[in-house]
Amino acid sequence: MVRPADILNARILVVDDQEANVFLLESMLRMAGYASVESTTNPKEVCDLHRKNRYKPDPARSPNARHGRIPGDGRPEGN
Secondary structure, X not given: OXXXXXXXXXXXXXXOOOHHHHHHHHHHHHHOOOOEEEEEOOXXXXXXXXXXXXXXXXXXXXXXXXXXXXXXXXXXXXX
């Protein structure tokens, strides 16, 4: 069973090209009690951040996670 503490300690990566969106979502997550939130507006940083932090994608929330890929990972769409 997943405990509330496990949820609040989940590693979260926020990525958007609009700095205001990133700031807003990161602020809301921190105010809600999430302890490990990292963000970027640079798509070239996403793969390195993902490798460094070992994020576990939630297929229900990320359409790219359903396909086991990260945008910009060098693999063609649909693979």
